[in-house]
Amino acid sequence: MGIEEKQDDSRWFTERADEAGMGLQLRIRGKLHEEQSDFQFLEIYETESFGHLMVIDGFVMLTERDNFVYHEMMTHPVLFTHARPRQVAIIGGGDCGSLREVLRHDTVDSVTQVDIDERVTRLSEQYFPELCESNNDPRARLLFDDGIEWMRQAPDASLDVIIVDSTDPVGPGEGLFNRAFYTQCYRALADGGILIQQSESPLLHLDLIQSMREAMSNGGFDQLHTLQFPQPTYPSGWWSATMARKGDQGLEQFRRGDAAKRRFPTRYYSAEVHAGALAMPPFFCQAMAR
Amino acid sequence: MGIEEKQDDSRWFTERADEAGMGLQLRIRGKLHEEQSDFQFLEIYETESFGHLMVIDGFVMLTERDNFVYHEMMTHPVLFTHARPRQVAIIGGGDCGSLREVLRHDTVDSVTQVDIDERVTRLSEQYFPELCESNNDPRARLLFDDGIEWMRQAPDASLDVIIVDSTDPVGPGEGLFNRAFYTQCYRALADGGILIQQSESPLLHLDLIQSMREAMSNGGFDQLHTLQFPQPTYPSGWWSATMARKGDQGLEQFRRGDAAKRRFPTRYYSAEVHAGALAMPPFFCQAMAR
Numbered sequence: 001m002g003i004e005e006k007q008d009d010s011r012w013f014t015e016r017a018d019e020a021g022m023g024l025q026l027r028i029r030g031k032l033h034e035e036q037s038d039f040q041f042l043e044i045y046e047t048e049s050f051g052h053l054m055v056i057d058g059f060v061m062l063t064e065r066d067n068f069v070y071h072e073m074m075t076h077p078v079l080f081t082h083a084r085p086r087q088v089a090i091i092g093g094g095d096c097g098s099l100r101e102v103l104r105h106d107t108v109d110s111v112t113q114v115d116i117d118e119r120v121t122r123l124s125e126q127y128f129p130e131l132c133e134s135n136n137d138p139r140a141r142l143l144f145d146d147g148i149e150w151m152r153q154a155p156d157a158s159l160d161v162i163i164v165d166s167t168d169p170v171g172p173g174e175g176l177f178n179r180a181f182y183t184q185c186y187r188a189l190a191d192g193g194i195l196i197q198q199s200e201s202p203l204l205h206l207d208l209i210q211s212m213r214e215a216m217s218n219g220g221f222d223q224l225h226t227l228q229f230p231q232p233t234y235p236s237g238w239w240s241a242t243m244a245r246k247g248d249q250g251l252e253q254f255r256r257g258d259a260a261k262r263r264f265p266t267r268y269y270s271a272e273v274h275a276g277a278l279a280m281p282p283f284f285c286q287a288m289a290r
Numbered sequence: 291m292g293i294e295e296k297q298d299d300s301r302w303f304t305e306r307a308d309e310a311g312m313g314l315q316l317r318i319r320g321k322l323h324e325e326q327s328d329f330q331f332l333e334i335y336e337t338e339s340f341g342h343l344m345v346i347d348g349f350v351m352l353t354e355r356d357n358f359v360y361h362e363m364m365t366h367p368v369l370f371t372h373a374r375p376r377q378v379a380i381i382g383g384g385d386c387g388s389l390r391e392v393l394r395h396d397t398v399d400s401v402t403q404v405d406i407d408e409r410v411t412r413l414s415e416q417y418f419p420e421l422c423e424s425n426n427d428p429r430a431r432l433l434f435d436d437g438i439e440w441m442r443q444a445p446d447a448s449l450d451v452i453i454v455d456s457t458d459p460v461g462p463g464e465g466l467f468n469r470a471f472y473t474q475c476y477r478a479l480a481d482g483g484i485l486i487q488q489s490e491s492p493l494l495h496l497d498l499i500q501s502m503r504e505a506m507s508n509g510g511f512d513q514l515h516t517l518q519f520p521q522p523t524y525p526s527g528w529w530s531a532t533m534a535r536k537g538d539q540g541l542e543q544f545r546r547g548d549a550a551k552r553r554f555p556t557r558y559y560s561a562e563v564h565a566g567a568l569a570m571p572p573f574f575c576q577a578m579a580r
Contacts (some may be wrong), residue, residue, distance in 0.1 A: 016302075021339030022522075025313030044349060049311030066493060068573075183548060203522055204354060230520060230528035232312075232493055238520035238525010267573040276566025283358075283557040 037119040075101035091147035092119030093165035103263040118144035154188035164197035182219025225251035321506035327409040336410040365391035381437035383455035384410030442477040454487035472509025515541035
């Protein structure tokens with residue numbers, strides 16, 4: 001503890017959010033793998049207390065211990081908000097954790113996952129096998145391709161739910177946070193369809209969330225709602241996802257009865273947690289109303 | 291980014307939760323003050339992005355930027371759960387941030403704050419003056435004394451709400467997490483009275499929360515409810531507080547109308563956020579039911 005010169009030199013992985021003036025450390029037993037894929041630099045560590053850790057271009061993507069919060073909150077709220085989600089697309093999501101959660105919903109007929117980097121999925125199969133346990137579900141189709149281009153070619157009104165489970169808006173993820181992409185998503189969604197996208201930290205990234213929401217509106221979306229959840233290994237430990245809907249139905253109502261009676265296991269998600277996550281704090285609502 | 295040897299040597303404050311295998315870093319402009327008080331080692335830093343930072347015995351106590359979440363959630367939920375809170379005690383809380391929030395409630399006739407270390411309050415007056423802006427309220431009484439002993443001498447049924455805003459259960463805070471202390475709190479509360487205490491991270495400290503709840507029950511408390519909120523500069527960024535009630539009324543119902551119509555500013559708290567914070571995730575509920 002204290003400033004750096006006082007510390008021991010044990011091995012810690014550090015991710016610094018320099019612009020936020022904060023950093024996260026995880027104690028490491030060793031590095032299990034590293035490679036430069038065609039798109040990004042991928043690392044796998046074994047941590048002391050968080051199990052396996054995947055790092056992309058220096059940023060924590062997921063750990064075994066806490067990814068359940070993120071994956072459950074990127075999937076179950078949007079799927080229980082849609083009246084009957086059948087056709088689902090996941091853009092990004094190469095670790096397959098969101099895919100697994102989507103496939104727990106028996107309304108879902110088909111999920112197409114489009115991640116540009118096949119190596120993320122191959123490493124996840126090796127180091128996070130529990131996230132990949134549904135990859136062979138006959139309803140799942142895994143494509144390794146450019147999600148932006150895939151969305152451009154998706155037929156009109158062919159999707160019920162789009163989950164954008166991407167890296168931050170730098171590098172390969174950049175084109176997933178702008179009006180051009182959202183316009184295509186809007187077109188590809190059927191009426192009542194919903195997009196959900198991870199939208200960074202409510203504390204650190206208010207400007208990003210605001211401009212993302214603006215781009216969603218400009219892309220045609222009629223309803224927006226941001227929800228919050230903890231994510232201990234992302235900067236600030238506090239994360240958000242933003243839902244955007246094609247059509248006039250709001251995003252506060254969901255199939256609460258179905259959520260309460262769900263027949264699959266969850267560790268973070270419940271109907272009550274879903275309702276709670278929709279309650280954004282006053283400082284956030286004020287910033288979004290600016 | 292990457293493991294430690296790759297990093298630059300800029301000045302960062304680091305708090306390592308060694309047992310949790312995780313650490314938090316804040317970029318520092320400089321150290322403004324340090325002293326060994328009669329009880330603990332106190333440091334004040336100026337950070338790059340979180341304003342002033344107070345550190346006690348190496349642990350982050352608060353920063354200017356994110357203390358609002360903690361202080362609002364340690365006070366408004368419990369005060370809006372009680373039917374008519376008049377007599378309030380704060381044990382610990384020397385930075386006076388909880389005191390300020392309590393005094394926003396016009397039902398409150400008197401607040402006695404008992405922190406063992408006067409130096410915490412003096413440093414807060416100097417470096418966190420906004421938290422101390424209500425210290426001269428005629429309803430407030432600041433004592434610098436042993437909170438455990440003070441509670442032992444408190445008259446029976448003399449308090450409506452007790453807020454235990456303490457350091458972690460090591461050092462001076464240790465005696466605030468056991469049955470003997472809770473027995474005295476129970477005795478000092480009037481019927482329907484509520485204790486709230488910070489109860490660490492739902493991710494990292496499940497065992498602590500469980501044993502704390504058990505000690506509260508053994509101390510006589512009839513109803514328990516833990517609530518959750520983000521706290522970016524505490525380990526894991528995810529924190530909790532546990533309410534314990536003397537009497538049969540539950541802790542899920544609160545004066546929602548009064549909370550919604552509150553005439554004071556809040557940044558994190560709202561009636562909806564309060565309801566949401568009560569929804570604990572399934573993994574937590576299962577662990578508590580063990």
